[in-house]
Every structure is written in C-alpha cells, then in structure tokens.
Amino acid sequence: DQQVKQNSPSLSVQEGRISILNCDYTNSMFDYFLWYKKYPAEGPTFLISISSIKDKNEDGRFTVFLNKSAKHLSLHIVPSQPGDSAVYFCAAHDSGGYQKVTFGTGTKLQVIP
C-alpha cells in the first residue's frame, strides 16, 4: 500500500525553465510534507517542507504547494539548473509517535543544459 505516490518516474526540463514535480498521498493523517533530493550512491538531503496548515512554502528557487482537499503536493524549481538533476523524493508523516516518514517512489529529474 503506497501511501505516498509519485506517478512520474522521470522528468526532463530545459535549463532555465520551470520543473514541476508532483506527489499524491492517501493517508489523511499526514500533516507534514517534505521533499528530499538524492544523488546516486548518497543518502537523501532535505530540500523543503510544508505543514498542512499552509498551502505554500517558498525557499529561493524552490516552492512547494499543498492542496489538502486533493491530497496533492508539488515542488516547483525555477529556474532549473543542471545541478538540480537528481532523484526527488516526496515524503510525509503524521504527528504521532516518532513521526515516521513515509517516502514516495521518487522522480528522476534531468535538467538539460
């Protein structure tokens, strides 16, 4: 049962354009959402997060949008840079216990120079 889904396994974007990565979730108990970036043979690194009480959070070139009614979130990267090429994981957790983080399957982003 995949509670966090990233339906696009890969995405190619031209340098300078906008990259939009999408994520859907099914667990209505999730109240905190995060995006992680992962390079091959390395652990994920935290990128940006959003609480369920917000619908947008922005940090430099990265913006995360949350649509609670649709159980959907997206990560916008603008302008995209070649160094952004990596696998992006959407993740979520609830407020209970150890706040165990559930990850999506990842989207491989390739930014073409």
Place this chain on the structure above:
Amino acid sequence: GAVVSQHPSRVICKSGTSVKIECRSLDFQATTMFWYRQFPKQSLMLMATSNEGSKATYEQGVEKDKFLINHASLTLSTLTVTSAHPEDSSFYICSARVSGTGGNSPLHFGNGTRLTVT
C-alpha cells in the same frame, strides 16, 4: 552541521555470514534513528525505528531476528544483517533527527550502505 556518517559504504559478503552497518551522528545527539532499505527504482522503505537505550521498533514484515538493531549511545546505532542471503542485497540507509528539535525537523541521512550477498 547535522552530519550522519554511515559505514561501510559498500560491502560484499558470502551467504550465511553476518554484516554490521554503523550509523553515527557526528555533531549532534539523536535519541531516535531510522533504518531504511531501498530496492532499485523503488522508494525508501522504513525497516525500523532505533531508540537509544531501548528496543527497536520494527515495521510490519521486517524480521527483527534477522535485522538486529542496537542503539547503544546517543550518537551510534548499528544494524546487523544476520545469516545474510542474496535477497538481502540492497541499499540500506540510516537517518536521524537532532534530539529535542521536534517531529517536524527534517531527517538527516547517511550516505547509505550497498550490501551485496553472494
């Protein structure tokens, strides 16, 4: 700050042997650490939550006798894959939150361990 060191980065072992993977928080204390496993082209699957000074909490379907977790100090958790078999070959990643920062603080990940069982 908030660096997690995982060792070894790569290990090859023979079927039936045991392998220990270490996860250290270098510049912070971590009361709780998490062990994940990633299969090729798949998500990171949480295996267990490691708690300093107490027993680990395993996710459903994860054999606790096969994947032994010890969290002996606030900066070290170990995962031992016992009697390894080829199907245990995978990428294992540990993560930790800085103690006292609350559940919404992000996880900090090690660089993972690629285990190959021959």
